[in-house]
Amino acid sequence: MGTADDRRFEVLRAIVADFVATKEPIGSKSLVERHNLGVSSATVRNDMAVLEAEGYIARPHTSSGRIPTEKGYREFVDRLDDVKPMSSAERRAILTFLESGVDLDDVLRRAVKLLAQLTRQVAIVQYPTLSTSNVRHLEVVALTPARLLLVVITDSGRVDQRIVELGDAIDDGQLGQLRERLGQALVGKPIGAASIAVSELASQLVGHGGLGDAVGRAATVLLETLVEHTEERLLLGGTANLTRNTADFGGSLRSVLEALEEQVVVLRLLAAQEEAGKVTVRIGHETAAEQMAGTSVVSTTYGSSGKVFGGMGVVGPTRMDYPGTIANVAAVALYIGEVLGAR
Structure with a gap:
């Protein structure tokens, strides 16, 4: 990829980071002030114009600020070099908390509670499938x-x-x-x-x-x-977290909550997990569910010794901390599998 394209991706990365943090449309001046992009404000404005023309960012109203589009988030996620590393202390805390569960129900309840707290999104864990x-x-x-x-x-x-x-x-x-x-x-x-x-x-x-x-x-x-249950059970936690970001859903929060309550849509998304141990990110319309408009789903599977027990993940607005969320989902899934596999 050429230098100009690399630079524009750095601009996109900066816009995503700032918008996730501030919820405010991002202007070229603030990008130059907050990030060491190594170019002038005029160059950043030109790069933002190209990114907008290509559909990676959009202008929500008449101000000069821009916000990422679903396409922009997709590009950002696809080009993540790494996720936020967790410290050994954080990993030990997760494992210790889950190991304290007295049985399967308790371990999964703890996992949902922990994942909701770590990501500040709605956490979902599927009971092991028979x-x-x-x-x-x-x-x-x-x-x-x-x-x-x-x-x-x-x-x-x-x-x-x-x-x-x-x-x-x-x-x-x-x-x-x-x-x-x-x-x-x-x-x-x-x-x-x-x-x-x-x-x-x-x-x-x-x-x-x-x-x-x-x-x-x-x-x-x-x-x-x-015989396999026709309707597998899900545990949800942190549903109230969605109300902190009502504006992110563009008036569709009620349909998101209804979809979570009905569970069918979420179960289908978890069942579509293609590869054990891999974290999948579905952004906006990629969920292929009209009720989930404005959301992203970060999901994976959990299990032990190469066997998948079930799916898990989080649901939140497209404006989320993807690197941190991916790391937290992967870590909790790993330790659920370890804890259940050892029993």
Whole structure:
């Protein structure tokens, strides 16, 4: 790229930085005063005219100041040399805070709270999806001789508890056999294979008296648990942060809040994450969701040992601190995976 293009990108970078910090349109004089661009104010004005003509910046009203456009933010993000580095103390603080979570729910709640505080945006974490998990443990507890509690724990830390009402009471010996057979069918298998195995087990034991009936009833409940939920759960935090930047949304804040509440749009954006561990930035219309006009979504995945558990990220106005947000999203995702993978 030529020298003039490099210089214009530095002007664009300066405009983005100042606009994110001040919320005010940026003029050439202030750029020269605040940044060591090494050129005159007249040159900066000419560069701003070219950037405006090419659609990277725009004049919001009759003043001489300019603001970045979605195209300008895209160029800025695509040419980020590096993200803001986090200190070792900051990284330790994140890990320590997440490690203090007592279970999956607590770890994810802590992650959402932390990410919202770090970025001052809306933080989103998707609960681990069942389809990517293996069954780590199955517990069968007799609440009464004719009523059982099934507890399924996956390797992502997800815990599902279901009640099974039996047609007839079973004794301790039958309970032990039931626990052993279901455990052999499920434990250590991916969710899909576990679903097939428990279904086949129920078919094999049809007509085997009380144990067969108990396995059949337990299998029916387990299949409801193991089959992928049609609507995965999301945890959101920091929604009130959007109200600090109402003007950034151009009157569309209500539709953004509705989209967050409905979750469908956000789940689709998280599901579109193309590469594990990579942070993706969708700016404005790149979200392909009319309700999300004026927003940017910075997202990634979290997991352990190469396995993706779910998606996470933040939603905020296009006027956001992209380097800092990308760094924070990446760090929290890394440590969620480490904490859950170690349990």
